[in-house]
Amino acid sequence: MLRAQYATRGPRPADVIEAVEFTPAPLVEGQALLQVLAAPINPSDVLTLTGEYGMLPPLPAIGGNEGVGKVVELGPNTTGPAVGTTVLLPVGVGTWATHVVADAKKLVPLPGNADPVQLSMLTVNPPTAFLMLRDFVTLAPGDWVIQNGANSAVGGYLNQLAKLKGYRTVSVVRRESAIASVEAADVVIVDGPDLHKRVAAATGKAKIRLGIDCVAGAATDRLASCLAEGGTLVNYGRMSGEVCHVSPGSFVFKDLTLRGFWLVLWFRKATPQEQTAVFGEIAQLVATGKLSARVQATFDVREIKAAVALAASGERAGKVVIVPKV
Numbered sequence: 001m002l003r004a005q006y007a008t009r010g011p012r013p014a015d016v017i018e019a020v021e022f023t024p025a026p027l028v029e030g031q032a033l034l035q036v037l038a039a040p041i042n043p044s045d046v047l048t049l050t051g052e053y054g055m056l057p058p059l060p061a062i063g064g065n066e067g068v069g070k071v072v073e074l075g076p077n078t079t080g081p082a083v084g085t086t087v088l089l090p091v092g093v094g095t096w097a098t099h100v101v102a103d104a105k106k107l108v109p110l111p112g113n114a115d116p117v118q119l120s121m122l123t124v125n126p127p128t129a130f131l132m133l134r135d136f137v138t139l140a141p142g143d144w145v146i147q148n149g150a151n152s153a154v155g156g157y158l159n160q161l162a163k164l165k166g167y168r169t170v171s172v173v174r175r176e177s178a179i180a181s182v183e184a185a186d187v188v189i190v191d192g193p194d195l196h197k198r199v200a201a202a203t204g205k206a207k208i209r210l211g212i213d214c215v216a217g218a219a220t221d222r223l224a225s226c227l228a229e230g231g232t233l234v235n236y237g238r239m240s241g242e243v244c245h246v247s248p249g250s251f252v253f254k255d256l257t258l259r260g261f262w263l264v265l266w267f268r269k270a271t272p273q274e275q276t277a278v279f280g281e282i283a284q285l286v287a288t289g290k291l292s293a294r295v296q297a298t299f300d301v302r303e304i305k306a307a308v309a310l311a312a313s314g315e316r317a318g319k320v321v322i323v324p325k326v
C-alpha cells in the first residue's frame, strides 16, 4: 500500500511530498479499510503543502482532503456500508493513497455505477458553488450572477447550478484561451480594463446583484465595478495571491457589501440535517452527470510529485486527480 506523505511545508509543494509504502495496523472496532478509487488535488491542498491555508494538519501528514473509495474490510463488531460499497471518504483522512483507514460511521454510500472520478470531487467544490449561489442574495429565474476564475472547477459547477435554477451568468476568465472551455454561461468575457463597460454591453446593462470572486487583488474591484447598487460581492479564494482591493467608490457610491465564504465554517455551523440535504441534492446531480468538472489528467500515487506540480500550475484544462493503481 502507498500513500503521499509530507513532513515539512515549503514554497514548492512538489518538493515536500513523496509516495511512501505503509502497512495499516489491524482494524479495531468501528474502523473500515478502504481502497481509494479517486481523489482530486485542489488549490487548498496546494496551499496546505505551502503552509498558506487557513487550517493546517500536524506534521507528518498525508496529502488529500476529499475522495471516493470502496469498502475492503470492516473492523470487528463494526457496522457500516458492506464490503464492496462505493463511499465518500470522510474529509481530511489523507486521500492521496491506495488505501485509507476511516471511521465506519462517517462513510456515506454513493451509487456504485457513477464515475468515481466525478464523485471524488463531490465534497468541496460543488457545495461551495451551491451555497454561494443560495445563501448571499435571493435570486429569481432570469437574474444575473457574475464570477471570475470562471474556468475553474467551482466556476463550472456554479454555471451548471445557475442554469438549473434559471439564473443568467457572466463568466470572467483571465485569458482568451480559456473562453472555449467555459460551458453553460450566458456571457464569457476576459478580465481587464473597462470590464464593467464590456459586461454592461454584453448583458444589456443588466442589474447584477451577486458577484463571486476567487481571484482577489485588483480583480475584486473590477468585479465590484460590474455590480448594481446594493449588490453583494462574495470572495472565496485568492488565486492571484493578493489581498482584495475594493475602491471606496464601490462601497460609498454603490453601497456594495463584501462578504467571505469558507466551506469549513459552513461545515462547522450547519446541522447534520442541513448537510445531508445539501449533499443529497449535489450527489444526485453529480451521479447523474448534471454536475461535472473537467479533468486534465489522472496520476497514480507513486507519481504524486508530477501530479502536485501540475495541479499547482496555472492554465490547466481541468482538475488533476489521483487514481491509485492497485
Ligand SMILES: NC(=O)c1ccc[n+]([C@@H]2O[C@H](COP(=O)([O-])OP(=O)(O)OC[C@H]3O[C@@H](n4cnc5c(N)ncnc54)[C@H](OP(=O)(O)O)[C@@H]3O)[C@@H](O)[C@H]2O)c1
Binding pocket: 042, 043, 044, 124, 125, 128, 149, 150, 151, 152, 153, 154, 155, 174, 175, 178, 214, 215, 236, 237, 238, 239, 240, 241, 261, 262, 263, 264, 313, 314, 315, 316, 318, 319
Ligand atoms: N472558500 C472556500 O470554501 C473554497 C472552497 C472551494 C474552493 N475554493 C477556492 O476556489 C478557487 C477555485 O478552486 P477550484 O478547485 O475550482 O480551482 P481550479 O479548478 O484548480 O482552477 C483554478 C482557477 O484559478 C485561476 N488562476 C490560477 N492562477 C491564477 C492567478 N494567478 N490569477 C488569477 N487566476 C488564477 C485559473 O485560471 P487559469 O486556468 O487561467 O490558470 C483557474 O480559473 C480556489 O481559489 C480555491 O481555493 C474556496
